[in-house]
Amino acid sequence: MSLKTSPHLCPDSVTHVLVGYSKNVLDDLDAFLPEESVLVLEEPEVITARRVSAKISRHPSAALLLPAPCQDESFPERFVESVLRPGNVRAVIPSVEYGVVATAALADAWRLPGASLSAARNLRDKIALRTAADRAGIPQPRWTEVCGPEEVRGFADSLGVPCVLKPANRQASLGVRFLEVGEDTREAWEHTTTANEASMRADYANIPRFMVEERVDGPEVSVEVLVDEGTVGFTNVTAKAVQDFRYPVELGHTVPALVPRHVIASLTRRMEQLVAATGFRSGVLHAEWILAGGDSPYLVECAGRPPGDRITTLIDLAYGGSLLRDLVALLEGGSASGPRRACTGAAIRFLRASPGVVEEIEGVDGLGAMPGTHDFRVSVTEGDTVHDTTSSWDRVGYVIATGGDPAEASANAERAADSVTIRARPSVASAAPRY
Known part of the structure; x- marks a missing residue:
C-alpha cells in the first residue's frame, strides 16, 4: 500500500x-x-x-x-x-x-481559525440560514419548510406567485424545481425528494429537509468574500447566467460582474450582515443573491467553502494571485487580503447538448485557437448518454475565456462554447437524470 x-x-x-x-x-x-x-x-x-x-x-x-x-x-x-x-x-x-x-x-x-461550528450548521441548512437571515432583517424570499406536495400547494396558493421547491441541505442545484402558479405539485415533489448524488454522499448522511419559497425575479449574482474574525476583506461579485427552465441550473459565470457601484456597496453591506447573522468567524463565503428590480439583493443561499464551477479560477484570472492561497494564509492565522481591483475579465460557459446518446462531437480541436480561450473540457464521448440538465452534474463540459474586460471575456467564452457541437440521438434512458 x-x-x-x-x-x-x-x-x-x-x-x-x-x-x-x-x-x-x-x-x-x-x-x-x-x-x-x-x-x-x-x-x-x-x-x-x-x-x-x-x-x-x-x-x-x-x-x-x-x-x-x-x-x-x-x-x-x-x-x-x-x-x-x-x-x-x-x-x-x-x-x-x-x-x-x-x-x-x-x-x-x-x-x-475557521468558520465556527454554529456558523457552519447555519450555512449547511438553508432552513437554518433563512431563519438566521430573517432575524437579521436580510431581504429574502418568503418561505416555509414543507413535508409533502399538499403543503407545497398550500403555500404556493397562499402567495399566488411562482415558487421554488428545493432541498434544504443539498448542492449543485440538485432537486431544485420551479413551480408555476397553479401547477400540480406532485411531480415536482417527486423530482425534488428523489434527487440524489450517491457518489458524493454517505448513506447515513443527514435526513433531507425540504422548503418552498417565492420566486424572486431579477439578475443573479454571487459574492465571494474572505472573512477574518468576522471582518469582511477581499470581495468579488460574479455575474450568473441561469437556465430559463423549470430546473434553474447555471449556464455560466463572469468575473467581475458588471453591476453599478451602489449595487456592489449594497451587496457588501448584506454580506457583512450575513456574516454577523450566521456567526461566521474566518474563512471563505460564497453567497448567491437575486437583484430584485435589478438592484435590490435578495438572499438565495450561502456556502462556507470555496465556490464551485471554476469560479476560483475566474477570480484568479481576473484579479491575479490565488484565492486559495489567500484563504490558506488566513486559515493559518494570517489576515484576510483587502479589497482589490480586477485587472481583466474572465468567464466560463458550460457546453450544451440535447438529451440522447452522443453520436458526434465537433469543434473541440479548434477551441485552443479561439480568442481568449484559457481552458476547456468536454466530459462526454461518443456513446455516452446525455440527460436533461436538472443539476450541475448533468452538464457536459465548459470553456473558460479571458478578455480585456468582463464583457469581452463573456463574449469570448460564449463564442467558444457555441463553436462546439455535440450531436445526440434521442434515447429513452436520457430522460432519467444522472447523479
Missing part, C-alpha cells in the same frame, strides 16, 4: 488538512504548498465511489488519504475523535459542501 493511501502513517511533512476530496482545490494547493503536506479526509463510501485512492496520487501536495466520517453533521464530535492531529498542522481547509460542518468542528477542536 502506498503512503498516499496508508491508514497508519502520517508523515511529519503534513501541515494542512483538507476535509473532502476536490480535484480543483487540490490542483490549486499543488501550485503553492510543498509536496506531501496535505492530509485528505473523506468518507469511505465516497472514496470507493469516486475512486479517490487512485486520483490522490496525481497531486504532489497530497501526503495521505484517510477514511473518516466527515459527513456526520449530527454528531461531528465522532469525526473529530476519529482524526489524530498531525504534529505540524497549521490549517484545516474546507473543500466540499458536505464537509463544511466537519471542517469547522475540527478547526474548533484544534483551536485553529
Whole structure:
C-alpha cells in the first residue's frame, strides 16, 4: 500500500488538512504548498465511489488519504475523535459542501481559525440560514419548510406567485424545481425528494429537509468574500447566467460582474450582515443573491467553502494571485487580503447538448485557437448518454475565456462554447437524470 493511501502513517511533512476530496482545490494547493503536506479526509463510501485512492496520487501536495466520517453533521464530535492531529498542522481547509460542518468542528477542536461550528450548521441548512437571515432583517424570499406536495400547494396558493421547491441541505442545484402558479405539485415533489448524488454522499448522511419559497425575479449574482474574525476583506461579485427552465441550473459565470457601484456597496453591506447573522468567524463565503428590480439583493443561499464551477479560477484570472492561497494564509492565522481591483475579465460557459446518446462531437480541436480561450473540457464521448440538465452534474463540459474586460471575456467564452457541437440521438434512458 502506498503512503498516499496508508491508514497508519502520517508523515511529519503534513501541515494542512483538507476535509473532502476536490480535484480543483487540490490542483490549486499543488501550485503553492510543498509536496506531501496535505492530509485528505473523506468518507469511505465516497472514496470507493469516486475512486479517490487512485486520483490522490496525481497531486504532489497530497501526503495521505484517510477514511473518516466527515459527513456526520449530527454528531461531528465522532469525526473529530476519529482524526489524530498531525504534529505540524497549521490549517484545516474546507473543500466540499458536505464537509463544511466537519471542517469547522475540527478547526474548533484544534483551536485553529475557521468558520465556527454554529456558523457552519447555519450555512449547511438553508432552513437554518433563512431563519438566521430573517432575524437579521436580510431581504429574502418568503418561505416555509414543507413535508409533502399538499403543503407545497398550500403555500404556493397562499402567495399566488411562482415558487421554488428545493432541498434544504443539498448542492449543485440538485432537486431544485420551479413551480408555476397553479401547477400540480406532485411531480415536482417527486423530482425534488428523489434527487440524489450517491457518489458524493454517505448513506447515513443527514435526513433531507425540504422548503418552498417565492420566486424572486431579477439578475443573479454571487459574492465571494474572505472573512477574518468576522471582518469582511477581499470581495468579488460574479455575474450568473441561469437556465430559463423549470430546473434553474447555471449556464455560466463572469468575473467581475458588471453591476453599478451602489449595487456592489449594497451587496457588501448584506454580506457583512450575513456574516454577523450566521456567526461566521474566518474563512471563505460564497453567497448567491437575486437583484430584485435589478438592484435590490435578495438572499438565495450561502456556502462556507470555496465556490464551485471554476469560479476560483475566474477570480484568479481576473484579479491575479490565488484565492486559495489567500484563504490558506488566513486559515493559518494570517489576515484576510483587502479589497482589490480586477485587472481583466474572465468567464466560463458550460457546453450544451440535447438529451440522447452522443453520436458526434465537433469543434473541440479548434477551441485552443479561439480568442481568449484559457481552458476547456468536454466530459462526454461518443456513446455516452446525455440527460436533461436538472443539476450541475448533468452538464457536459465548459470553456473558460479571458478578455480585456468582463464583457469581452463573456463574449469570448460564449463564442467558444457555441463553436462546439455535440450531436445526440434521442434515447429513452436520457430522460432519467444522472447523479
